[in-house]
Amino acid sequence: MRPVRGGAGLESPLIETRQLGKDYSLGDHVVHALRDVSVTIGAGEMVAVMGPSGSGKSTFMTILGCLDTPTTGQYRLEGRDVSGLDDDQLSAIRNRRIGFVFQQFNLLPRITAQGNVEMPLLYRDVPARERHERARRKLEVVGLATRAEHRPSQLSGGQQQRVAIARALVNDPVLLLADEPTGNLDTRTSAEIMAVVQALHRTGLTIVLVTHEPDIAQYAQRILSFRDGELVGDEPVQNRRDARAA
């Protein structure tokens, strides 16, 4: 049951933004968090988004993840314009097409790893038995099948992040968005997590990685650099790091 990757096929890129802009009004003046961002990301790419804090990289990821809508411009995901969709439609896209991994892991503390991974399936009415099976399979993918019944507090930081990755994968998304996934982890654990991410990439999953650490960005194929809300750089990675080697 592989997901239908990039439903529109190779002709149309997975992600395409045109003059994307996002404004926030703070009292009297308007903050341009994002200005004129036009970028294309193909299916199966692994892209790092870099920039200092306040550069707009988080806002960019928020819009890519359909957690917010742009003020101006256009965002096409799998060839479909999602800029004008309503809240329920965006929820459905987040549920079925996108997987999120966060810096803080964001696991529910009182339920098991298995329960956490199953959670997104609750919102698309998957029967309990299928939920168990699918969650178990994704925990195997991240190498945590034996810890399925542990609660987050009984797991190490790296293990928690792997549970979060399994949760992001459980609906077989077309896009994995990772927001500083190694921000709370030490160097060795970071490399372990990046190994998992790169392994997923090798299976054909499109990955967008937001980070402010150049080391981590080197695991990607391509780096998008943001400053003051604008896209200031779009370059391929020369000496790409392979986490398996670490």
Place this chain on the structure above:
Amino acid sequence: MKLATTVQMAAAALQTNRVRTALTALGVIIGVGAVVTMMAIGAGAQSRVAEQIRSLGSNLIIVLSGSITAGGVRLGSGSQLTITEDDARAIQREVTGVDVAAPVIRGGVQVVFGNSNWSTALQGVTPEYFRARDWDVTSGRALTQDDQDTAAKVTVLGQTVADNLFGATDPVGQTVRIKAAPFTVVGVLSRKGQSTRGEDQDDTLMIPLSTAQKKVLGTSQANARSVATILVKVADPARLGEAESDIRRLLRERHHLQPGQDDDFATRNLSEILASQEAASRVLSLLLAAVAAVSLVVGGIGIMNIMLVSVTERTREIGLRRAVGARRRDILGQFLLEAMFVSLAGGLIGIVGGIAGSYAIGYIFEWSVLISWSAVVPAFLFAAAVGVFFGYYPARKASRLKPIEALRYE
């Protein structure tokens, strides 16, 4: 998302915080318990008042002889004996809804037994009287039609008279003297207590109407069959007013009164006293229920308060659920169900507690309590409504959180 899943999720969330859930429910438990208990006490008081009044004769119409006017001076009710035994018989026969009509004459007498004596009210009655007043004997027998037909010298004593003349001895079979004539005591009446006017209803003795007319009180010169009052018992209290006007029409006809001429009799009934006392006790029970309902509302505010805290505490959880695909209505449903769970569980426990409390109060204070579904069911529904009403605001607040802001909430 399916309702069953939402229910499971809400139940799981409540289980993780058991103490808080229990304390939140406590407000509703006390509220519902108070409503059930107060309504049981109110209904009990109401039924007791109604029962007391019924014992006085709630379904009685009293027909009194009218007044005569002598030289411009009206001598007051009963000064002329205008109504008769035959009127009583006619009322019983012709007015629909009448159970019995009992003619009565009265007089003050002194009654003597051995060397003790007692002054009391004598009533000359027919056997119908006992039925009209729902009055039984505790020993011996009541007066019979045979006593009436033969004008027998027999008497039935009220409790007060029996106590004063006989003390501990059994009066039945003894002979007393009423106005020097010997009467055999055939029965003693059950205790009736005070009337609404505070008179001792047991300070009386009864003899057959015929005996009273011929041998004790004498008869009116105008009409040997005339009586002071007729007690009319109506089968259905709701038809009291109708029966009363039928009786008036019948008596006017029988007394050959012209239109425009005053009635030569008067009718009274206790339904107004009954109505006002019932209204008073109804107001009382409404008041009790209202006070209890206030505590239920306070319980609801408790739910809202805790749910608001819970929404704030779980902001990141809400953000995460939204990020992985929960729609606004999924979040709304989850929190609303949590609130409803608490209030419904609180409602059920409150009902059980309220019923137990009602019986306990009834037992300890010897009050009559009356638990009815018409009090329990609305209390439960009200609790559910409280859950929805006070749960809605926090749940809506949760569902309106922006996913990205909720995720970043510290």
